[in-house]
Amino acid sequence: MSKTDPGRACAIVWLRNDLRLADNPALQAAIEAGFVPVCVYLHAPGEEGEWPPGAASDAWRHRSLAALDADLRARGSRLLLRHGPSEAALAGLVRETGATAVFWNRKYEPATQARDAGIKRRLKEQGIQAESFNAALLFEPWSLATQQGGPYKVFTPFWRNALGQWRLPVLRHAPERLPALARELAGLPLDALGLKPAPDWDRGFWETWQPGEAGAHEALEVFTDGALRGYRSERDRPDRVGTSLLSPHLHFGEIAPWRIAASLEQGRTAANGADVDAFLRELGWREFAWHLLHHFPQTTTQNLNSRFADFQWARQDPAQLQAWREGRTGVPIVDAGMRELWHTGYMHNRVRMIVASWLTKHMRQHWLQGARWFWDTLVDADLASNTLGWQWVAGTGADAAPYFRVFNPVTQARKFDPDARYITRWVPELSALPTGARFAPWESPELRARLAPAYPAMPMVDLAQGRDAALAAYKRSSPPPR
Numbered sequence: 108m109s110k111t112d113p114g115r116a117c118a119i120v121w122l123r124n125d126l127r128l129a130d131n132p133a134l135q136a137a138i139e140a141g142f143v144p145v146c147v148y149l150h151a152p153g154e155e156g157e158w159p160p161g162a163a164s165d166a167w168r169h170r171s172l173a174a175l176d177a178d179l180r181a182r183g184s185r186l187l188l189r190h191g192p193s194e195a196a197l198a199g200l201v202r203e204t205g206a207t208a209v210f211w212n213r214k215y216e217p218a219t220q221a222r223d224a225g226i227k228r229r230l231k232e233q234g235i236q237a238e239s240f241n242a243a244l245l246f247e248p249w250s251l252a253t254q255q256g257g258p259y260k261v262f263t264p265f266w267r268n269a270l271g272q273w274r275l276p277v278l279r280h281a282p283e284r285l286p287a288l289a290r291e292l293a294g295l296p297l298d299a300l301g302l303k304p305a306p307d308w309d310r311g312f313w314e315t316w317q318p319g320e321a322g323a324h325e326a327l328e329v330f331t332d333g334a335l336r337g338y339r340s341e342r343d344r345p346d347r348v349g350t351s352l353l354s355p356h357l358h359f360g361e362i363a364p365w366r367i368a369a370s371l372e373q374g375r376t377a378a379n380g381a382d383v384d385a386f387l388r389e390l391g392w393r394e395f396a397w398h399l400l401h402h403f404p405q406t407t408t409q410n411l412n413s414r415f416a417d418f419q420w421a422r423q424d425p426a427q428l429q430a431w432r433e434g435r436t437g438v439p440i441v442d443a444g445m446r447e448l449w450h451t452g453y454m455h456n457r458v459r460m461i462v463a464s465w466l467t468k469h470m471r472q473h474w475l476q477g478a479r480w481f482w483d484t485l486v487d488a489d490l491a492s493n494t495l496g497w498q499w500v501a502g503t504g505a506d507a508a509p510y511f512r513v514f515n516p517v518t519q520a521r522k523f524d525p526d527a528r529y530i531t532r533w534v535p536e537l538s539a540l541p542t543g544a545r546f547a548p549w550e551s552p553e554l555r556a557r558l559a560p561a562y563p564a565m566p567m568v569d570l571a572q573g574r575d576a577a578l579a580a581y582k583r584s585s586p587p588p589r
């Protein structure tokens with residue numbers, strides 16, 4: 108350990124969803140001002156309002172914190188772990204260390220924004236330098252506005268404006284060495300945070316994922332060397348690795364979005380330019396999601412579109428909901444998606460749309476039922492993107508697919524999983540059926556009974572009836588006020 112002279116001032120660097128050392132503005136600010144950075148993670152899930160992190164997020168965070176601590180130790184420092192309440196824990200640390208500054212990177216969830224603003228104000232009142240930075244976004248939610256000065260509700264003009272202001276920040280490598288305090292501070296062991304699942308139902312996750320900064324950089328490299336070429340057409344194919352798999356790394360701040368953008372820009376060629384643009388546009392949707400959540404914080408639980416205020420969702424049916432969660436709906440592409448989610452903590456974007464459409468249209472369950480399940484089971488569960496995704500599919504959100512656009516899960520599967528490879532991987536009890544029968548096994552009842560007896564004979568909701576009922580409910584709901 109590189110122990111520092113006791114006279115040198117220290118700063119608390121409060122790490123949250125910015126679990127990285129490269130491109131970390133709060134850490135950088137502490138170092139550049141000559142402070143000894145005391146890196147701390149405070150466990151306070153109760154401060155996240157209605158959306159404390161779900162179980163899959165906790166499982167990821169456990170590993171990401173371990174990786175960050177190892178990275179800090181390799182540089183002569185360490186990650187201090189403590190329980191919240193955050194404000195009291197920070198005050199305690201300031202007293203113990205004599206720190207004169209507290210730095211952090213901003214979070215934009217409504218509950219944490221309000222908490223952080225209060226903490227900053229009170230620290231400043233006590234004469235402590237309190238500063239926050241942007242580590243998570245290309246454009247902070249308030250930095251883009253329509254010509255009238257209001258928030259955007261439509262993606263395309265939002266992104267056009269964003270691209271016009273596109274400036275890549277300077278990239279910063281992780282510091283090679285970090286000074287440390289001369290004396291050890293008491294911290295909790297990682298296991299004491301209770302993030303690690305017991306029993307280890309998450310073991311399937313780690314066949315796919317490597318949480319932490321090194322894993323994030325590796326995922327970026329794998330993507331730029333591989334699936335980026337052809338991303339525009341392949342990103343909709345769940346049977347292929349056609350996307351970057353960067354979403355959980357982005358959510359936990361293990362890599363800066365601007366590093367991803369810079370890396371793609373550096374590798375831009377005439378041959379892959381359209382793919383680079385298509386990928387940046389998806390990063391743009393992530394930015395749009397945070398823009399919307401900041402300006403419409405109520406939308407984590409309420410429809411953005413007031414037309415749905417009196418929409419008649421079907422009565423809650425716990426057995427049907429449970430069958431959806433467990434991938435037992437009798438619709439192969441839906442079941443495949445829900446099982447992928449359970450096994451890996453992830454689901455392909457196209458399939459997220461299909462399972463969400465099935466839940467909100469054919470089953471006519473409120474989108475919050477789905478949003479809550481995703482929240483608990485996705486390793487990339489993200490309040491902005493999850494809210495946007497569910498409201499978009501349900502037709503209740505900004506720039507949403509209209510409610511009357513009901514995905515036919517069989518047509519979708521035939522188009523995007525044409526050889527039924529994705530279906531077969533996650534619903535192996537269909538594997539003895541001829542490929543063509545795996546999309547809608549109820550259309551081949553004898554084959555299904557003989558070759559796939561373990562699979563439901565019929566979908567839980569008849570496709571045509573479910574669609575008609577959804578459209579009828581939509582027609583009954585009030586048109587938007589003029």
Ligand SMILES: Cc1cc2nc3c(=O)[nH]c(=O)nc-3n(C[C@H](O)[C@H](O)[C@H](O)COP(=O)(O)OP(=O)(O)OC[C@H]3O[C@@H](n4cnc5c(N)ncnc54)[C@H](O)[C@@H]3O)c2cc1C
Nearest residue numbers: 350351352353354389390392393456487488489492493496
């Ligand atoms: C119902 C529903 C719920 C969703 N919930 C989440 C969620 O909780 N967290 C989450 O990160 N994404 C969510 N998404 C968006 C999308 O499915 C994932 O971001 C994407 O599948 C992640 O895979 P990837 O990193 O390989 O994506 P890529 O195709 O490689 O895209 C690159 C990055 O762009 C961003 N991105 C891509 N598509 C979207 C999108 N539609 N909306 C917002 N950002 C996007 C992500 O940060 C992603 O990592 C949801 C979509 C739907 C339809």
